[in-house]
Amino acid sequence: MSASSGRTERGEGPLVVPADLMRTRLASVLGGRTADAMRKGLGLETVEDLLRHYPRRYAERGELTDLRTLTEGEQVTVLAEVRQVTVRPMRNRRGTILEAVVTDGRDSMSLTFFNQKWREGQLRVGRSGLFAGQVSVFRGQLQLTHPEFELLPDGVDDDPLAVLAFAGALIPIYPASKAVTSWQVHKAVDVVLDQLADPPDPIPEDVRTGRDLLPLADAIRGVHRPTTREDVRSAVDRLRFEEAFTLQVLLAQRRAEVMALPATRRVPATSPLLEAFDARLPFTLTEGQRDVAGVIEEDMGRDYPMHRLLQGDVGSGKTVVALRAMLRVVDAGGQAALLAPTEVLAGQHYRSITALLGPLADGGRLGSDDNSTRVALLTGSQRTAQRRRELLDIVSGDAGIVVGTHALIQENVDFHDLALVVVDEQHRFGVEQRAALSAKSRDGSRPHVLVMTATPIPRTVAMTVFGDVDVSTLSELPAGRAPIVTHVVVAREQPAHVARVWQRVREEVDAGHRVFVVCPRIGGDAADDATDGLVSDDAAEPVNPSAAVIPLAQSLAEGELAGLRVGVLHGRLSGDEKDDVMRRFSDTSIADGIDVMVATTVIEVGVDVPQATTMVIMDADRFGISQLHQLRGRVGRGGLPGLCLLVTDAETGSPARERLDAVASTTDGFALSALDLDLRREGDVLGSSQSGRRSSLRLLEVSRHEDVIIDARAAAVAVIGADPDLVAHPVLAAAVADLVRDEQSEFLEKA
Numbered sequence: 054m055s056a057s058s059g060r061t062e063r064g065e066g067p068l069v070v071p072a073d074l075m076r077t078r079l080a081s082v083l084g085g086r087t088a089d090a091m092r093k094g095l096g097l098e099t100v101e102d103l104l105r106h107y108p109r110r111y112a113e114r115g116e117l118t119d120l121r122t123l124t125e126g127e128q129v130t131v132l133a134e135v136r137q138v139t140v141r142p143m144r145n146r147r148g149t150i151l152e153a154v155v156t157d158g159r160d161s162m163s164l165t166f167f168n169q170k171w172r173e174g175q176l177r178v179g180r181s182g183l184f185a186g187q188v189s190v191f192r193g194q195l196q197l198t199h200p201e202f203e204l205l206p207d208g209v210d211d212d213p214l215a216v217l218a219f220a221g222a223l224i225p226i227y228p229a230s231k232a233v234t235s236w237q238v239h240k241a242v243d244v245v246l247d248q249l250a251d252p253p254d255p256i257p258e259d260v261r262t263g264r265d266l267l268p269l270a271d272a273i274r275g276v277h278r279p280t281t282r283e284d285v286r287s288a289v290d291r292l293r294f295e296e297a298f299t300l301q302v303l304l305a306q307r308r309a310e311v312m313a314l315p316a317t318r319r320v321p322a323t324s325p326l327l328e329a330f331d332a333r334l335p336f337t338l339t340e341g342q343r344d345v346a347g348v349i350e351e352d353m354g355r356d357y358p359m360h361r362l363l364q365g366d367v368g369s370g371k372t373v374v375a376l377r378a379m380l381r382v383v384d385a386g387g388q389a390a391l392l393a394p395t396e397v398l399a400g401q402h403y404r405s406i407t408a409l410l411g412p413l414a415d416g417g418r419l420g421s422d423d424n425s426t427r428v429a430l431l432t433g434s435q436r437t438a439q440r441r442r443e444l445l446d447i448v449s450g451d452a453g454i455v456v457g458t459h460a461l462i463q464e465n466v467d468f469h470d471l472a473l474v475v476v477d478e479q480h481r482f483g484v485e486q487r488a489a490l491s492a493k494s495r496d497g498s499r500p501h502v503l504v505m506t507a508t509p510i511p512r513t514v515a516m517t518v519f520g521d522v523d524v525s526t527l528s529e530l531p532a533g534r535a536p537i538v539t540h541v542v543v544a545r546e547q548p549a550h551v552a553r554v555w556q557r558v559r560e561e562v563d564a565g566h567r568v569f570v571v572c573p574r575i576g577g578d579a580a581d582d583a584t585d586g587l588v589s590d591d592a593a594e595p596v597n598p599s600a601a602v603i604p605l606a607q608s609l610a611e612g613e614l615a616g617l618r619v620g621v622l623h624g625r626l627s628g629d630e631k632d633d634v635m636r637r638f639s640d641t642s643i644a645d646g647i648d649v650m651v652a653t654t655v656i657e658v659g660v661d662v663p664q665a666t667t668m669v670i671m672d673a674d675r676f677g678i679s680q681l682h683q684l685r686g687r688v689g690r691g692g693l694p695g696l697c698l699l700v701t702d703a704e705t706g707s708p709a710r711e712r713l714d715a716v717a718s719t720t721d722g723f724a725l726s727a728l729d730l731d732l733r734r735e736g737d738v739l740g741s742s743q744s745g746r747r748s749s750l751r752l753l754e755v756s757r758h759e760d761v762i763i764d765a766r767a768a769a770v771a772v773i774g775a776d777p778d779l780v781a782h783p784v785l786a787a788a789v790a791d792l793v794r795d796e797q798s799e800f801l802e803k804a
């Protein structure tokens with residue numbers, strides 16, 4: 054391969070370290086000082102870390118960096134040519150200033166060195182080199198002060214190492230840091246490539262050849278020592294496929310593990326409870342709901358656990374589908390548990406399920422329907438006596454349906470015969486579904502698991518993060534759903550509009566409706582201003598009293614909304630207090646009701662109050678796109694048109710304002726989710742940290758490489774199908790084990 058042409062023999066010949074070659078510590082190959090610099094400067098510790106530290110881009114010999122693209126403050130490595138060098142004495146001190154002007158052929162930049170007059174001999178006019186440092190601007194001129202630099206050989210003299218490093222026509226530019234320059238990385242890579250044997254390839258040969266992918270060793274050389282752009286392209290194709298493939302093998306393996314678990318087929322001979330429920334339903338199921346129901350029935354009729362994700366936009370009718378599945382297993386003699394992420398939601402689910410079931414939830418009571426069952430609620434804040442009664446109903450099997458928080462599974466509550474676990478889960482993909490699978494029913498078999506999510510997940514993310522799960526989607530909203538209209542209200546520019554917001558709230562309440570006011574903070578006590586798990590929160594930022602629950606509720610009750618019943622809901626309330634507030638807000642028939650609920654994002658998920666028509670979101674720019682979409686899904690659920698007002702100070706044209714405008718422009722959750730994915734770094738989507746730790750996905754971008762993911766998935770499924778334990782593929786098995794061990798694969802656990 055041409056890319057290996059830069060390889061030169063160093064006398065000693067390759068140092069062959071076949072076993073665990075990639076895990077060899079850099080110190081044993083590079084020497085202590087360089088290895089230290091790589092570790093401290095870039096976090097690279099092993100041969101693999103270094104070889105997988107791919108160039109960010111390539112400078113083409115003779116093609117200089119466009120200096121106009123540089124911005125102040127940026128850490129850069131540029132390829133430029135020396136045009137002029139001057140040395141002058143410093144004005145106020147002894148010593149000299151050497152100024153070199155370098156150019157890209159059009160624009161120029163100045164390099165300054167203090168007391169390094171001798172560099173005059175190096176920086177000769179006409180030579181080009183790489184210059185690295187932080188860009189500053191001095192008197193309108195771009196400059197680097199004391200840059201690190203490496204001149205390209207001009208064929209006359211020079212350090213043999215430099216010749217080696219820049220022998221290729223393409224000069225790799227590596228992600229570098231203040232302490233370690235791009236060419237130091239380059240030289241270290243050269244040493245490693247020259248001394249070590251070829252690394253073994255995790256991709257099986259037939260997978261590779263069928264796809265025309267380079268062997269690993271060639272790809273590694275191609276990416277670090279390319280001769281042509283084509284070398285880079287084929288190397289990157291192969292390395293990117295490898296990332297997708299290793300991840301898909303892990304997911305396929307997990308899937309195979311689930312399929313090997315024992316489960317009980319839940320196929321009722323007759324379904325009296327489910328039929329009675331369907332007869333009671335005030336609407337007909339959508340086609341999508343019926344399809345998914347059929348798939349779930351099939352899943353639960355197998356002798357290995359269902360492991361299915363049901364995704365659908367807010368209001369798409371997931372809960373009804375899940376409830377029908379629960380009733381089906383009750384008909385089959387088993388029990389179903391519904392796990393909610395918060396106590397508020399557990400309470401909400403409990404109320405809405407009992408309401409939907411009506412008399413069918415009266416099981417065991419005198420005169421109740423024979424087919425009825427009991428719904429138990431288990432929360433952490435329940436009093437002991439109450440809790441004991443519920444636990445008894447659960448262990449005896451009298452309660453066919455059990456609603457609780459995720460703690461229900463973690464605490465190992467005893468079920469009579471747990472057949473199905475439904476997880477209503479939000480932004481916490483993965484953790485609970487796996488925990489649910491570890492629960493056991495009476496005979497040691499595993500429950501079927503259905504995970505509901507209201508965050509529409511783009512297909513590629515679903516395949517990447519949920520590759521071990523079957524995914525069903527409810528894509529149509531039930532007919533007759535009233536539309537939600539969303540407006541952005543810019544507080545600073547339109548104070549009159551803010552006044553109008555509160556007037557509008559009053560009109561809604563006068564019409565008998567309920568209103569949510571959502572704030573990013575709790576407030577009241579600035580010192581411990583909790584935020585109820587908001588994503589972005591800058592502790593140093595002063596509390597804006599008009600966007601904090603407690604002060605805002607107070608000022609509204611005394612001012613703009615005087616006379617209305619204003620309540621608060623946030624994470625600092627006890628479970629009982631929350632339940633009480635929610636009940637008074639959702640029940641419009643009681644005397645001590647609440648008209649306007651000022652709340653944090655605790656209301657984000659699933660809360661279903663049919664009379665709620667309006668939501669005002671304060672400092673809306675503090676929320677992400679998906680979160681805003683979830684939030685506004687709380688209104689317009691009862692056939693009444695919904696209104697969502699996003700109050701913000703974000704300026705027109707700012708990224709925050711663009712996000713809000715996007716949310717206001719569409720109610721298509723999938724479109725917003727795709728936009729969100731575009732706007733965020735991949736890492737965030739997969740839950741990998743922003744702290745700069747290494748990611749196992751370096752070249753694969755979930756939003757851009759759908760075809761690669763699909764292809765890799767097919768290959769992975771075939772490999773695991775033929776050899777589930779990867780006995781014949783030890784290198785691949787090790788790569789998968791690495792991925793699991795790699796902290797970054799935590800994204801699978803905690804994203």
Ligand code: ADP
Nearest residue numbers: 336337338339366367368369370371372373531
């Ligand atoms: P999700 O859980 O997906 O947000 P829900 O299951 O809570 O949605 O449904 C939202 C609302 O729509 C509920 O009030 C529910 O009773 C109602 N609903 C569900 N399915 C239908 C349907 N097929 N036709 C009309 N209304 C429906």
Ligand code: MG
Nearest residue numbers: 368371372659
């Ligand atoms: Mg719901």
